[in-house]
Amino acid sequence: MALPTLVTEHWYDLRDLSNLSREILEGADKILPHGIVYVLAALIGFVASFLIFVLPSQLIVGVYGERKLIGRMQSRYGPNRVGPFGLLQPIADAIKLMQKEALTPKGADRAVMYLAPIIFVAPAVLLFAVIPFGPKMILADINPALLYFLAVSSLPVLAAFMAGWSANNKYSLFGAMRIVAMSISYEVPLVLALLGVVLFTGTTSLQEMVLWQKHFDIWIVFLQPLALAIYFIAVSAELNRTPTDIAEAESEIVAGYLTEYSGMKWGLFYGMDIGYALAASAFAATVFLGGWSMFGLDKWVPPWMIIIGKTHLFYFVFIWTRGTLPRLRIDQLMAFAWKFMLPVALLNLVLVATERMLWVEQELDDSYLYIFAVVNIWAALGAIWAWSRFLGYRPERNPVRARLVNEAGGYVPVPEAAKGGK
Amino acid sequence: MEGFGVNFAFWTLSAVTLGAAGGVVVSRNLLHAVLFLILAFIGVAGFFVLLSAEFIAMAQVIIYVGAISVLVLFAVLLTPRAGRDNGETAMALPALLLAIAVATVFIFVVNDTNWTTVAKSPELATAELGTALLSTWVLPFELASVLLTAALVGAIMLVRSREEEAEDALA
Numbered sequence: 001m002a003l004p005t006l007v008t009e010h011w012y013d014l015r016d017l018s019n020l021s022r023e024i025l026e027g028a029d030k031i032l033p034h035g036i037v038y039v040l041a042a043l044i045g046f047v048a049s050f051l052i053f054v055l056p057s058q059l060i061v062g063v064y065g066e067r068k069l070i071g072r073m074q075s076r077y078g079p080n081r082v083g084p085f086g087l088l089q090p091i092a093d094a095i096k097l098m099q100k101e102a103l104t105p106k107g108a109d110r111a112v113m114y115l116a117p118i119i120f121v122a123p124a125v126l127l128f129a130v131i132p133f134g135p136k137m138i139l140a141d142i143n144p145a146l147l148y149f150l151a152v153s154s155l156p157v158l159a160a161f162m163a164g165w166s167a168n169n170k171y172s173l174f175g176a177m178r179i180v181a182m183s184i185s186y187e188v189p190l191v192l193a194l195l196g197v198v199l200f201t202g203t204t205s206l207q208e209m210v211l212w213q214k215h216f217d218i219w220i221v222f223l224q225p226l227a228l229a230i231y232f233i234a235v236s237a238e239l240n241r242t243p244t245d246i247a248e249a250e251s252e253i254v255a256g257y258l259t260e261y262s263g264m265k266w267g268l269f270y271g272m273d274i275g276y277a278l279a280a281s282a283f284a285a286t287v288f289l290g291g292w293s294m295f296g297l298d299k300w301v302p303p304w305m306i307i308i309g310k311t312h313l314f315y316f317v318f319i320w321t322r323g324t325l326p327r328l329r330i331d332q333l334m335a336f337a338w339k340f341m342l343p344v345a346l347l348n349l350v351l352v353a354t355e356r357m358l359w360v361e362q363e364l365d366d367s368y369l370y371i372f373a374v375v376n377i378w379a380a381l382g383a384i385w386a387w388s389r390f391l392g393y394r395p396e397r398n399p400v401r402a403r404l405v406n407e408a409g410g411y412v413p414v415p416e417a418a419k420g421g422k
Numbered sequence: 423m424e425g426f427g428v429n430f431a432f433w434t435l436s437a438v439t440l441g442a443a444g445g446v447v448v449s450r451n452l453l454h455a456v457l458f459l460i461l462a463f464i465g466v467a468g469f470f471v472l473l474s475a476e477f478i479a480m481a482q483v484i485i486y487v488g489a490i491s492v493l494v495l496f497a498v499l500l501t502p503r504a505g506r507d508n509g510e511t512a513m514a515l516p517a518l519l520l521a522i523a524v525a526t527v528f529i530f531v532v533n534d535t536n537w538t539t540v541a542k543s544p545e546l547a548t549a550e551l552g553t554a555l556l557s558t559w560v561l562p563f564e565l566a567s568v569l570l571t572a573a574l575v576g577a578i579m580l581v582r583s584r585e586e587e588a589e590d591a592l593a
Contacts, residue, residue, distance in 0.1 A: 112454075112457070144476050144477045147481070154489075155487065158487070180495065181496075184489070
């Protein structure tokens with residue numbers, strides 16, 4: 001597919017930052033000895049990504065914005081002491097964490113406990129390699145980019161397991177086992193939901209998915225709302241976001257696999273939780289919300305700004321669910337994954353396969369996509385409604401006022417003492 | 423395979439994979455052995471990337487690292503006395519013999535195969551792989567899924583308790 005965009009090749013065209021970096025690197029390659037330019041490219045990439053993405057997203061939106069928003073949702077102020085509006089709070093937190101002593105329990109497996117935070121950090125950085133930030137702003141434009149994302153995002157589970165097991169603490173071990181069980185359960189509906197997207201677009205490359213959505217002027221979220229819902233719930237379960245964070249549920253198992261961590265080792269886990277949530281948001285924005293394309297607006301606004309905006313829109317929903325929903329129990333979450341999400345995801349897959357077959361075999365024109373979109377939105381609502389009814393959830397039967405057991409049709413044997421016998 | 427980078431990557435990956443595989447055998451703690459095994463799997467995925475078979479590399483990481491190792495970890499955790507010293511087990515000698523036998527077969531096959539090289543590495547597209555799996559190789563593909571289903575049913579049958587079966591008989 002051609003790239004219908006106004007972006008030129010000039011270095012001053014900041015709508016695609018790869019132009020600028022390419023000019024710098026090509027200029028440097030003429031002066032410097034061979035090979036040094038790769039080191040320079042890594043340095044430039046690090047500094048640029050820090051300035052454009054990590055600083056605003058991770059520190060200001062991720063740490064400060066999340067705490068502030070959750071504070072407002074829970075009727076309190078949130079951080080407001082350090083700096084103007086409390087904006088320097090993340091930096092103060094980081095300084096505090098670095099000063100704290102990172103304790104290691106006596107009976108712990110020292111090597112594994114030391115390695116776990118490091119292994120936890122690396123995949124969070126690697127995940128962003130395949131996210132397209134613009135027509136050419138993509139680090140690794142590999143064909144199985146979607147699979148790469150799934151593969152790399154399965155690594156932090158191992159790190160969390162190592163953290164929980166090595167601490168030699170029962171609560172940590174519970175947390176570790178819970179996170180492993182959750183990731184195994186929720187991986188299945190997640191992959192099935194994404195399989196529907198792959199089936200419809202016919203590619204596993206994220207850049208081509210964005211181009212597909214740009215070409216047909218429709219976002220995949222309209223075509224497959226059910227897939228987005230399943231992806232969102234499954235990914236928030238895998239990432240331990242609050243409604244589903246049973247692996248570190250502080251009211252049940254202290255802090256789960258983080259119980260024995262302190263100082264910057266804990267800080268790495270905390271910071272990278274935000275990193276993973278941002279990566280999952282960027283992935284969802286790319287696959288479901290059209291990535292860097294915006295119905296033609298990407299000719300005028302820099303595409304990298306569009307995708308960062310969409311990422312934060314998605315991240316806001318993460319914060320929202322975190323601030324408003326109560327935590328679920330592990331049996332509820334497990335039952336939800338296997339009994340609800342898996343059948344619904346399979347249904348979605350069958351529906352998508354049928355539509356794709358009709359679309360390709362009958363050679364229907366592109367306007368049928370809008371019909372598919374309407375059908376799929378209704379099918380999604382219908383599937384959720386029907387399947388939850390089938391599983392026995394009937395909201396209209398929930399009493400609006402408290403009723404006596406006898407009134408509700410139940411029977412409670414009257415205790416002997418209340419009868420006044422003996 | 424040309425260039426310093428590819429050679430460096432090959433030898434580093436070889437060292438990591440072989441070292442991790444050695445660690446699996448040598449380490450006394452079962453969980454350490456599993457962690458070494460995961461490192462070896464990741465090293466093998468790196469070899470697939472070097473051979474520009476990205477899809478297989480990703481599948482290797484998803485299936486072996488993401489699913490199978492995690493299941494192995496679970497199995498080890500749920501085994502009583504998993505953390506004890508596993509140095510003296512009666513299976514050491516049979517395992518060694520089996521390993522030697524497998525290694526002999528592999529060396530024989532590697533020596534016997536005619537390794538034709540092509541000038542340009544072929545681009546293995548995911549779509550072509552899928553088409554091949556569902557046309558030429560559809561029988562082994564379907565057989566594998568039947569095997570997996572059988573394993574699934576078998577596992578459920580093995581772990582069912584007597585009480586559950588009695589409950590089902592009543593219902």
